Amino acid sequence: MKDEKEPLEQKQNSEEEEYSFLQEIIKDEAGDQAKWKHDVLRRIQLGLIFGLVACFTFFACKPWVEKRFEEDPTEVTIPQDEQQEEDQTQQEEEQVQEQKTVLTTETYQEMLNNLKQVSGEVRKSVVEIQGAVTEEEFSKDQEDKEKSISGMIVADNGQELLILAGELPVKDAKIIRVTFSGDSQCDAILKSRDAGLGLCVYAVQRKNIADDVWAQIETATLGGSKVVSEGDTVIAVGKLYGCDTIAGYGVIESGENYLDKADGQYQTIYTDVAGDISGSGVLVNIRGEVIGIINTSVRTDDQTNKISGYGISDIKDVIELLSNGKNVPYLGVSGVEVSSEMQGQGIPQGVYVKEVDAGSPTMAAGIQSGDIITNIADTDIINLLGYHNTLMKQNVGDKILVRGKRQGTGGEYVDIDFGVTVGYKQ
Template sequence: MENHGDPRDREGESGTEHEEYEFLQETLKDEKKRGRIGKSTIIKCAALGLVFGMAASLGFFALKPWAEDLMLGDPNEITIPEEEEDEGNTATTEEEQSLVVSMDHYREMSAALTEIADKAKYSMARISVAADDTVDAENITGADETDAAGTDSVTGVIIADNGQEYLVFGSNRVCQGEEAVEVTFADGRSYEAGVKQSDGTLGYAVYAVHKSSLAASTAEKIQVATLGRTGTAEQGNTVIAMGDPFGYGDSIGYGVIASSGTEKNRTDGEYQVIGTDISGTSDGTGALFNVNGEVVGMIDAAARDEDMATVTAYGISDLKAMIECLSNGETVPYLGITGVSVTEEIASDQGIPRGVYVQKVEADSPAMEAGIQSGDVITEVAKTAVTTLSAYHTVLMKQKTGDSIRVKGMRKGTDGYVDVQYNVTVGSFR
């Protein structure tokens, strides 16, 4: 073992080494002197121990790569692509500015949609079976799906002011019985309403509230809705679902149109269906508004497929003729057939004449009484040629209940299709 000698013989060495030697010497002091070590000496010991520990750790990590190189050999070369030369932090700054602009734009868009919804709610009204005494109801912005009497309610759209009444278009499921009906406007006040007219083909009605019965505070806030065009409702467009699309009153949902090219065949017509990405319930009602604040669809669970759980609506354009009839107290013309358009491709492939192929005839309907059968192809209604179900519906909606019209078609026999014609009295289905 090397002899370190007396500390005085090492005066030429560094102060650190001298201190370290003294420290070692100090740790070897007589046992009696150890008791006089104060708190400062203990702290010194702890600090130096920590320093030694850190030095050992650094040494280990410093030697680790060298040891791994010896054991594993040379690693694969990693090449990082060179960045293109830029001027300072310009790219980063532009990217950050772009992000800020995008967030600002989102906030502006959100605020704009909220403003549209705030205005649109004054075009909405809740329709329900009247309680024993019609009183001010909870504000429509907080109303439940059921009214005070516990009966069902729906949300409709204020579609017209005929000078004497405000007219509300909505589901007819609250006017199936003899009970009185009430309408609750956006200010939360409820008023007695009458059923202007109802239709059973799609299940809609127009309800009327006399303007003379309204409080001034209610009347000044009512806004008649603007009915838009379904053709403007394209896939990807932003829409607002208003009413109770989620099964409870005063719901608002924001989303986009997921599909707009689907059509549903219903009795005596076909109706464009607007599908959205907004979650909804099977009994939701209300309306879809576009970003211009126009109604583009009426929310109806019957418009969607059974396995769908999103808000779906009938396009407003296909409902306008019905709305006009009901608003004027007229019944919707009804023959009672469900059909499908025979396109040129179908006609060529299957040898079926162009027109409306009758898939079903409703029991006790005017069509059945006239002798129209499933499998017939309707080619003319009221002296107007029809080659599509949409054209058939358009012609029918120009008729009046009670009119006698001639319907021409073709029926398949043993030698192919033969001409047939029927005299049909236009009816109604309520």
């Protein structure tokens, strides 16, 4: 009997083992729903935190990223004078045609209207620049028009609007603002400066200029000043009396004089247009092309109440350097070309050194008054123009070899060599 039970028990045990993997699980649906809601809320919270961190990081890094990845400014190139003979011929033909015209009251009025139209177009390129040390001083001096100057828009490098002007009446100005036509103002910086000629380039960020202001301004068109002559019609636009921007009309009295400066000679243009000694602005021809920059340093004793300035042709290379934020190369030599008559007296061909600026690179190198400069940086020098053009091709800080001649005790000229570091006028 016992033996019969054992197989039966074993059979029951094996059946239990066979179906032991089937277990009943009672699902807590309320608990699962709560867990799901908890996961959703947790993910929403994490998303909000991530979004806040991302926004903070974006705004914190935006200035650095913009500065890092913004496009480099385009290099400014100022075209030099070309085809002057053709321009001169065209000018002479225009003058002949004018002479054939019989002037009446109507034709005279028409001529004035045309000049007024030209000056109106030029005004789009002329701005007012004012500087101050503090914001309080700026607000106080804003009504004082004599503490501002006129400037000319010369270029747009893609990031900045570049403005050529003289030095501000307020020295060491910390705040500089430019006023465009329509009285719209923008902050500016002093980009570069040439103390030798008293010229500066100021820069306004393009992004700070409103679209409606952009529509009202234009870059000035530079002409050539070498073809101007006495009696040519000239228009002066700017702060001619140191106050409001106005236009004055007249003729050129002289365009053949040159002002001696360190490292070059610069054409000066004298007009019969009335103006104050503090006047600033531009001189343009009847086509609206800039032929001169008004500057008080070129005035003579008999020109105190008349507008005058630098001829544009001789300062185009300076404008290009300043517009690109570069300093103007400087050696500090006031010289004169050795003429054929002087060569006949035994003086070597080259540039005769009349004077050396105190503290200049050439003085530091040992160049003296009376020396003859014959070669700069492996370029032969036969006149002052060649000297100037060669110097303008150098970079500030370059160490160059200057070769020349010096008269010995016996009257003969001997070779001299100097190593000179190119500087800039401060």
